[in-house]
Amino acid sequence: MSKLVATPGQTVGPFFHYALPYEGSDLLVPVGREGAIRLHGTVTDGAGVPIPDALLELWQADPQGRVVQEPGSLHRDPWTFTGFGRAATDATGHYSFTTLEPGPTEPGKPAFFAVAVYARGLLNRLFTRAYVTAADGSVADDALLTSLPDERRATLLTTREETGFRFDVRLQGDDETVFLTYPGH
Numbered sequence: 001m002s003k004l005v006a007t008p009g010q011t012v013g014p015f016f017h018y019a020l021p022y023e024g025s026d027l028l029v030p031v032g033r034e035g036a037i038r039l040h041g042t043v044t045d046g047a048g049v050p051i052p053d054a055l056l057e058l059w060q061a062d063p064q065g066r067v068v069q070e071p072g073s074l075h076r077d078p079w080t081f082t083g084f085g086r087a088a089t090d091a092t093g094h095y096s097f098t099t100l101e102p103g104p105t106e107p108g109k110p111a112f113f114a115v116a117v118y119a120r121g122l123l124n125r126l127f128t129r130a131y132v133t134a135a136d137g138s139v140a141d142d143a144l145l146t147s148l149p150d151e152r153r154a155t156l157l158t159t160r161e162e163t164g165f166r167f168d169v170r171l172q173g174d175d176e177t178v179f180l181t182y183p184g185h
Contacts, residue, residue, distance in 0.1 A: 020055055020118075026087040028058070028099035035063065037164030039113060039130070040096035043089050046172030050093025054119040056169070058085045058097055061111065065103035101164075102132060110140040113158075117169055126179045130158050130167040144180075152178055 029036050043054040060083050061067050068083035087095040102111040111132040116125045131139050137160070139145065145153050155177045158165035169177050 020086060020088075022086070026085055026095075026097050028060075028083065028085045028097060029081060031098050035100050036098055037101050038096060038098055038161075039158070039165050039167060040094065041166050041168040042093045043095065043117065043119065043169045044093055044171065046170070046176070048170075048173070050091075051089055051119050051171070052091045052093055054089040054093070054095070054117060054169075056087050056089075056095050056118075057116040057125075058087070058099070059083055059114040060099065060102040061105050063100050063103045065105045065111070067105060104140065108140060110142050110145070113167070115167070115169070117171070119171060122171075126171070126177075127182060128169070128177050128179050129156055130165070131156050132165065133158050133160050135160060148178065151175075 039058070043051045043056070045051060062081055062083065068081060070080050070082045081100060085097050085099065087097050089095045099113075102113060104111045113130040113132075115128050115130055117128070118125050129144070131142070131145065133139050137157075139157060145156065148156075155170070155175060158167045171177070
């Protein structure tokens with residue numbers, strides 16, 4: 001029996017920017033729904049230049065901290081919260097989701113948005129977390145957050161705004177967002 005040879009790696013895009021978003025993919029809840037917030041930010045490269053064709057996927061718990069098991073990511077309605085969305089960046093590297101503020105999935109732990117980033121030049125998608133901050137900028141203790149130096153930890157924290165949260169993603173450089181690895185990905 002001959003040995004199988006791995007398929008050579010290729011970058012993940014930029015085809016995904018046009019093929020993966022779908023109508024309403026950035027609206028986890030309708031604009032104007034009670035409790036609706038905005039999670040938005042800018043994706044930049046190592047020089048701080050905006051990435052105009054990145055795609056972000058968002059997974060999150062509901063406001064009570066339950067991991068949502070509802071199907072229907074491609075079919076949006078005003079009542080069913082699926083906890084999943086996709087948003088493409090615009091010409092200025094900006095993305096935006098309309099969603100609900102997630103609750104902590106475990107008592108005493110911080111709430112967070114799980115984020116996957118697809119961008120040209122990447123060999124694989126990148127995983128990170130956007131931790132929800134309190135009004136004073138604080139966040140509950142978490143093993144991942146406490147394992148990082150303050151300057152690296154800051155790249156995982158959202159900034160609370162009047163209408164929701166801001167979370168910028170930097171793909172390289174001194175202020176590079178902390179990215180996570182998971183077995184099998």
